[in-house]
Amino acid sequence: MDKILVTSALTYANGKLHIGHIAGSYLNADVFVRYQKLLKNDVIYIGGSDDYGTPISLKAEEEGVTPQSIVDKFNKSMRADLAGLNIRLDNFSGTSHQNHIKDSQDFFTNLNEAGYIKKRSLQQFYDASKNRFLSDRLVEGICPFCKADGARGDQCDECGKLIDAMELIDPKSKLSAETPIIKETTHWYLDLPKFENELKDWLETKTYWKDNVRNFILSWLNEGLQERAITRDLDWGVPIPLENTDGKVLYVWFDAPIGYLSSTKEFFQKIDKPEKWKDYWLDKNTKMVHFLGKDNIPFHTIIWPAMLSKQKENFVLPHNVPANEYLTLEGQKMSTSRDWTVWVEDYLQDFEGEYLRFVLAANAPETRDSDFNWKDFQLKINNDLNNVLGNLANRNFMFAKKYFDGNISRKNELSPNAKNTLTEVNDLASEIGKCYANYEVRKATKLFIDIARIGNKYFNETQPWKEIKTDSAKAEETLFICSEILRIISIVASPVIPKSMDKLRKMLGLNEEFFWQNLAKNQHNFIIDEVERLYRKIDDNEIEKQINLLEKKKR
Numbered sequence: 001m002d003k004i005l006v007t008s009a010l011t012y013a014n015g016k017l018h019i020g021h022i023a024g025s026y027l028n029a030d031v032f033v034r035y036q037k038l039l040k041n042d043v044i045y046i047g048g049s050d051d052y053g054t055p056i057s058l059k060a061e062e063e064g065v066t067p068q069s070i071v072d073k074f075n076k077s078m079r080a081d082l083a084g085l086n087i088r089l090d091n092f093s094g095t096s097h098q099n100h101i102k103d104s105q106d107f108f109t110n111l112n113e114a115g116y117i118k119k120r121s122l123q124q125f126y127d128a129s130k131n132r133f134l135s136d137r138l139v140e141g142i143c144p145f146c147k148a149d150g151a152r153g154d155q156c157d158e159c160g161k162l163i164d165a166m167e168l169i170d171p172k173s174k175l176s177a178e179t180p181i182i183k184e185t186t187h188w189y190l191d192l193p194k195f196e197n198e199l200k201d202w203l204e205t206k207t208y209w210k211d212n213v214r215n216f217i218l219s220w221l222n223e224g225l226q227e228r229a230i231t232r233d234l235d236w237g238v239p240i241p242l243e244n245t246d247g248k249v250l251y252v253w254f255d256a257p258i259g260y261l262s263s264t265k266e267f268f269q270k271i272d273k274p275e276k277w278k279d280y281w282l283d284k285n286t287k288m289v290h291f292l293g294k295d296n297i298p299f300h301t302i303i304w305p306a307m308l309s310k311q312k313e314n315f316v317l318p319h320n321v322p323a324n325e326y327l328t329l330e331g332q333k334m335s336t337s338r339d340w341t342v343w344v345e346d347y348l349q350d351f352e353g354e355y356l357r358f359v360l361a362a363n364a365p366e367t368r369d370s371d372f373n374w375k376d377f378q379l380k381i382n383n384d385l386n387n388v389l390g391n392l393a394n395r396n397f398m399f400a401k402k403y404f405d406g407n408i409s410r411k412n413e414l415s416p417n418a419k420n421t422l423t424e425v426n427d428l429a430s431e432i433g434k435c436y437a438n439y440e441v442r443k444a445t446k447l448f449i450d451i452a453r454i455g456n457k458y459f460n461e462t463q464p465w466k467e468i469k470t471d472s473a474k475a476e477e478t479l480f481i482c483s484e485i486l487r488i489i490s491i492v493a494s495p496v497i498p499k500s501m502d503k504l505r506k507m508l509g510l511n512e513e514f515f516w517q518n519l520a521k522n523q524h525n526f527i528i529d530e531v532e533r534l535y536r537k538i539d540d541n542e543i544e545k546q547i548n549l550l551e552k553k554k555r
């Protein structure tokens with residue numbers, strides 16, 4: 001049995017969840033976790049909100065409330081949205097929760113005592129009209145690498161490179177739009193160059209990581225690692241654990257991943273096993289898998305392992321970081337500031353959570369950016385879910401009810417055609433397992449629909465509506481094979497569409513708990529329970545409404 005610790009990137013607590021978050025780091029993690037549970041592996045799924053930092057502090061100032069109240073509001077809305085999509089973390093915490101400050105300070109102290117943190121005086125941008133130092137995110141300008149406009153002082157969204165704010169071309173304060181002045185201050189730096197050789201050796205063992213992730217890291221390492229500031233001037237954050245440090249707090253990129261650890265501790269405290277987090281974090285056999293979007297790759301493949309490796313405790317390092325690329329919306333880059341996105345909360349007002357799971361899984365941006373658009377959403381639900389999978393279930397069950405009172409048994413030796421069909425289906429089922437294990441949700445989703453297509457083709461070719469008149473045993477064989485195909489689908493598709501697959505199993509008269517190993521079990525009969533439609537069709541006007549809404553709210 002494998003022991004697996006799965007995380008979704010912490011979501012910044014200054015807004016609600018949108019489909020980009022779900023496609024980037026939640027759905028893929030949830031599918032993986034569900035698959036591991038089907039294999040009976042020991043898996044926990046951890047996440048939360050990233051609560052500190054400048055945008056939240058500014059928003060609180062704007063609205064005249066405390067930062068904590070903003071964070072609490074969005075943390076709560078994230079939980080509700082995840083529940084609506086049936087994404088089930090074992091613990092969804094937040095970095096403003098109880099354990100986190102102490103854990104983050106310990107990380108700082110251990111790195112500092114081991115000689116991996118440097119103190120430096122430096123020049124920093126200062127907005128004279130607002131009387132405050134500008135953190136990197138509060139400065140925008142032209143990217144020194146790709147020359148894109150609107151690069152932030154910490155990172156360029158266009159090329160993904162991390163930036164030293166001082167290198168921005170034509171910098172402007174985001175607070176006032178003025179050109180900031182430069183003033184001296186003190187900050188603490190993580191000495192990344194000191195980790196370089198160690199990291200290179202470690203990363204060389206990660207030959208099994210996804211190509212997009214490996215390429216990203218290699219280009220980073222080839223440019224040479226830079227020291228990186230881990231403190232900033234702000235009152236909303238984790239204070240650094242040193243005397244006389246004058247209101248410096250840890251940078252969110254430093255303390256956020258520590259949130260995985262503090263959330264794990266919180267989880268085991270809640271279930272009254274406060275020491276059990278060690279079974280995962282301190283056991284070399286644990287496979288720690290971080291799900292995230294590509295902007296988070298350097299933090300989780302370079303900085304986070306570096307931080308983990310110099311602690312007093314022997315922490316496990318990431319086993320895999322299956323980062324996704326970006327999701328676009330109607331062919332355009334998603335943007336929350338322009339409100340060019342689909343908020344999960346809005347989506348759930350109009351549609352089933354299961355449908356979004358299916359469409360985002362079928363379009364998962366695993367190897368390159370992929371697009372979400374409403375027409376395609378409608379097409380996938382109506383064609384793949386309704387006309388292929390739903391139809392196979394419906395025609396088979398209706399027929400079984402009408403002619404066999406819902407009682408379908410396997411009789412005699414199966415015909416060669418029936419046997420071949422089952423073999424084909426079983427081969428695809430085991431391929432689907434490999435896809436899940438390999439973070440290929442998109443392919444897995446295509447393959448389980450392919451299995452339903454095989455079922456429909458078989459049903460059409462054997463023509464049970466004719467068979468029933470001449471040879472009812474042959475007709476029953478057809479229904480038995482189709483039921484068996486549906487049983488197999490109910491297992492292999494369950495990580496992606498768990499709710500409708502539970503419904504399908506109930507209709508098949510299968511009520512017991514099931515695991516991946518049940519695939520191999522030969523079912524001998526099915527007692528078809530009450531039949532209802534698995535899915536509904538999406539009308540054109542529902543889709544027009546969504547497209548109009550998008551255009552209307554766009555800024």
Ligand SMILES: [Zn+2]
Pocket residue numbers: 143144145146147148151156157158159160161
């Ligand atoms: Zn750039």
